[in-house]
Amino acid sequence: MTLQANHPSDTPLYPIREVSRLTGVNAVTLRAWERRYGLIRPQRTPKGHRLYTREDIERIERILQWLNRGVPVSQVTELLDQPERVEAPPPGAGDWPEQRQQMAAAVESLDLERLEGLYQQALALYPMATCLEELLTPVVASLEEGWEEQLGACLQRRTLESFLRTRVGTRLYHANRGNNGPWLVISHLPEAKGPLWDLLAALAASDAGYRVHLLDGPLPIGEWPLAAERLKAVALVLCSGQAERADLVRRQLPRLAEQLAVPLGLCGPVARIRAAELEATRVTLLGETPQAAIQALGERL
Structure with a gap:
């Protein structure tokens, strides 16, 4: 099974270094979000290299928005797929203290x-x-x-x-x-x-x-x-x-x-x-x- 079969030719796919540049999130963090919390699920090439869609990048940007509002990374998963009206917990409700x-x-x-x-x-x-x-x-x-x-x-x-x-x-x-x-x-x-x-x-x-x-x-x-x-x-x-x-x-x-x-x-x-x-x-x-x-x-x- 090839990537081209799963994605139309006009659907861009981005390597992890480019996603890191676009979002400001380093590759180590992107991999940790994937492995430990399942926050993102990139595609893989036959050699195992990660490739991200524009939707993945938008999801990463939403993750950053929740993190910047004080939500612990462990709680982000349940918020990502909720309607936009869902409010973040009040400041201090996370695990930073x-x-x-x-x-x-x-x-x-x-x-x-x-x-x-x-x-x-x-x-x-x-x-x-x-x-x-x-x-x-x-x-x-x-x-x-x-x-x-x-x-x-x-x-x-x-x-x-x-x-x-x-x-x-x-x-x-x-x-x-x-x-x-x-x-x-x-x-x-x-x-x-x-x-x-x-x-x-x-x-x-x-x-x-x-x-x-x-x-x-x-x-x-x-x-x-x-x-x-x-x-x-x-x-x-x-x-x-x-x-x-x-x-x-x-x-x-x-x-x-x-x-x-x-x-x-x-x-x-x-x-x-x-x-x-x-x-x-x-x-x-x-x-x-x-x-x-x-x-x-x-x-x-």
Whole structure:
């Protein structure tokens, strides 16, 4: 039996890499949706390669709509074939609070095996944008609040940083080779206690189609224009979970923004904390969460 016998010649069929490009859902997630939940059922070539119809792609887009409304992937199947009037459960009705609690507990107990399992499970089942919004960013924010007074906080922070640095670096390496988007330079400000916010911003930027130069530490303030020029970046994004010192915010960052030939954006809690002091400058306040920041950057560019 051939595919041509089952599909008219004018019915297009799409390979998984093209479906991933069209929908923004990576191939690993598409396969997980098929195998674990039966959410999609692509055709197969005689050699076993998956081929998707336009109806499959529309179904994937409906799956994304439900996920973005807070529905757990395990509950999507029963909703897909319901009439359009069916409403999603109210926000918070999904399993994200439980996943956030488990991931935070894994970090606090330094249970790297459990952390790896939770991380890989989330990325296999949900698009990166959803994982950032519902899991990774809230976990980092809640952990940072608890780390202010907690014994062992530095060890927990460095463990999570190391865990994410390896995985984000691998993801950026492959994404940078696989797309043709503009380059961003992303790093953190001098008083940031670590790279957690810029790691999350790099994930959000890569997911949005940018190629990312992620610098592991801040440069001297005078070298940022050179970095933006030599690395051919369309913007410089600096992140921090801290307020940063007043002189840096009120004098050095506005001066840097004047010197740069590309926009200078701030991401993370610093963008909220210092908003009033930077409103009248050329520094672009991108927002506190990485995904909102990258969206704001796209509008600015």
